[in-house]
Amino acid sequence: MAQHSVSSPGRESDRRPTALSVLEAVFGLPSFRGAQEEIVRHVTDGGNCLVLMPTGGGKSLCYQLPALLRDGCGIVVSPLIALMRDQVEGLRDAGVRAAVLNSTLTFDEAAAVERQLVAGELDLLYVAPERLLTPRCLALLERARLALFAVDEAHCVSQWGHDFRPEYIGLSVLAERFPTVPRIALTATADARTRTEIVERLGLAGAPMFVASFDRPNIRYEIVEKTSPQRQLEAFIADRHAGEAGIVYCLSRGKVEDTAAALVRAGIPALPYHAGLDAAVRARHQDRFVNQDGVVIVATIAFGMGIDKPDVRFVAHLDLPKSIEAYYQETGRAGRDGKPAEAWMAYGLSDIVQQRRMIDESTGSDAFKRVSREKLEALVGLAETAGCRRAHLLGYFGERAGATCGNCDNCLAPPRQWDGSVAAQKLLSCAYRTGQRFGVAHLIDVLLGRPTERVQSLQHDTLSVFGIGGEMTEKQWRAVARQLVALGHLRPDAEAYGGLRLTDTARSVLKGETRVMLREQADTRRARRDRARRGDPAAAPVDAAGAALVARLKTWRSEEARRRGVPAYVVLHDATLDGIAAARPTALDQLRAVPGIGDKKLEHYGADLIALVRAADAA
Incomplete structure (x- = not known):
């Protein structure tokens, strides 16, 4: 193992840290989830693989840990600058030597990162695909010692995927020019056709495919008949998510603007986001959404991939997406922290007509149009099913589920x-x-x-x-x-x-x-009664003292985040604050046992957090 900042000084090569010890020391997590440990071991041993894991399922650890355990620097190909920035900030906060190489850097800043890479001073480097494919960057990588290549959002390589990016096709060069460097492709959504193309494009033939469950049990799915969508949306947010962060997806830029304005008039803090806005405005709106509590962003599909905000409590659709993959990807941006969240959509006949017309009038090939129609029909089937939404959704991805989930509108208020x-x-x-x-x-x-x-x-x-x-x-x-x-x-x-x-x-x-x-149409009043009676299945009861401590912790976290100029969740996630409030640690060793508190977090924030707990206990 290279002399990473996470390793102890003078550690001998025959006493290398294990994957579990690095998981605990760096990320403050006591154990792996699902197939994470098997994936980490496979890549650490030099193997290639394809990983399909839902948003919030822990994909990042599948390449971050092997990069820390192998000699050299892990190169992460990521399509969006926002994701790079936030992940790098979080990694640095955990003591990992991470950097980005993208268009936001000045020439001098980029040159400094390049020198660090060649000198072996980086554990992880995030690179945009366009940057990586330049002759200069490829030549730079050939001079460096590389631990692995991780291709995030790998579905972008497929013309059949819901978010095809032409620049991703060029990533086939990785297998050609760096055949001995392990490659791991990761995505949250890919049907059989898309998986096949990922394997072909990235040279993963014969490599194992790790497919985690696509189920997000903390997300409640609801699809309602579209009658008066603006008023329906306002009621949904006001009744169930007042003061909480959420994303609303619309198909057109005009509808984004109108919807954001209507929500503001209704007293809901909302911001528009679409490709037609000035880049500075988009960046400002995105930063407000990421860094402030309770902001609703109204957006086209130009927004979302790479946004690592864990406390999005709802994702709403006022227009039908293009496919189940797109729907799953977009709704998966809710509840990344594992807490209860909702995926709500208003849907009507006009949505089908509009999407079908867009397919028929597109310039795509006949084969592309045929596949697009099939994907639309599958999504309409999800919207119209009288059975469990979750079972239908998981079935699309080839995963068997129970007949009912108890956490979708059709299960809570079965339609006749x-x-x-x-x-x-x-x-x-x-x-x-x-x-x-x-x-x-x-x-x-x-x-x-x-x-x-x-x-x-x-x-x-x-x-x-x-x-x-x-x-x-x-x-x-x-x-x-x-x-x-x-x-x-x-x-x-x-x-x-x-x-x-x-x-x-x-x-x-x-x-x-x-x-x-x-x-x-299901009886929405009955569904609301059932929802109130059942409560939130993933919510743990919190007493008044615990809630007061969580509020103090969030205030401290906001001040720390502002001081450092990073999103609040980069400092500590909500789940970690909840863990502190539940455990009420009064000593550093007790705080270290809270999931999410690694060695560097303990060093940076331990004294402040212990002082807050003691003050709350004394109050």
Whole structure:
């Protein structure tokens, strides 16, 4: 092992620290989780591998520990500057010699980092893929002693992934120019097709694949029918997450701006974030979200990957993502600290129509469009399922789960199903007899017998389907139309804006050969009652004295973070503060036993934390 700052002075080579001893000394963690230990051992021994592990599941330790245990510097390829900055700050705080090499550095700063690398003075170096692929950087790496290459967010290498980055394709050079340096690729989301491409692109053929459970039991999933999305979102935040940090995803820049403004008017501190904003504004908004408590960021998908904020209590979607992978990746930014969090989405027929139109009008190949449609259909299936959301989500990634999880809307308030065959026949007949070129609003007018100007001008009030749907409300008909699209009996017409056309399967429905079972919207009031009765499954009871101590600790942490110019969680995570409040240590050895307190944290903050506990006990 190289003489890292984490090793004791004069340690002999035959007394190298073990993975567990470094885990305890540097990161303050008493044990590994899941497959972490096996992965660390495999990479430390020089092996390549692909790691699929959910956000918050401990992927970083899978390459950070081997880099500390092997000779040389670990090179981490990361796509976003924010992630590099925060991880490096946290590592330095733990006593690890870490640095970044990206566009934020001046020439002199970059040159200093390069000298450190060649001199063997770094344990970990974070590099953007664009920087790594330059001839200068590749030549630099050939002069350095390298412990490993870690390719984070490895799904970016795949054209089938939800966040393809062309620059990632060039990373195949790592296997070609550095064949003896172990490579570890890591991602939180990758279906079978994406995994295959990662293996091919990064030269991992024959290497083991470590797949952890995709389950995030602390996240509660809820998908509601979109009626008045702005008001629904405001109520969701005000009722369940007032004063807490969250992310709201919208599809367009305009909707991001409108939604952020509406939340501010409602008294919720919200900031917009999208690629159309000035870079300085984006950076300022991101810093406020990361460093301040209780800020809500409203963003396009340009925001999120690489944001290591552990206390995001909710992720909300006002528009349908493109795939289950994207949904899982984005919702996984909630509750990274393991505490209860929510993934909430408002969804309607217009979302399916919009996403389908975007696919049809894209410049991608026919194969790309076909795969995109399949991914959209899978996500719509998740939105429409009457069963457990978690089981459906995990099943997509090939993981078996129980029939119910007890922590999603469908489990808390199971939706009823009804035989909608006759209703389906009426709506399909209406779409057919009006020419298969009208959207759901016009079809509902015809079904409800509304003699609107448009209905009359087209003489649709003379059709046999006019007024045959009076037994149902407009809201109910919209639900029927949405589910018929989800079931594949209707499809949005790319040539007729918003128009709905019958598919081949619609014939068997019209002839009565196929039974159509539809789901009723869950009783949201009943779900709220169940939620209140159950409470938060992952929340530990805290007495008044413990809550007061946590508040004191957070105040101290905020002041320390401001003094150092880093996010609060770089100092200590919420879970560590909770551990201190529960253990109430009055001596350094007792504080060292709290998970998250490593040797350097104890050295930096031990006296202050013990003083705070003693003051709280004396109060």
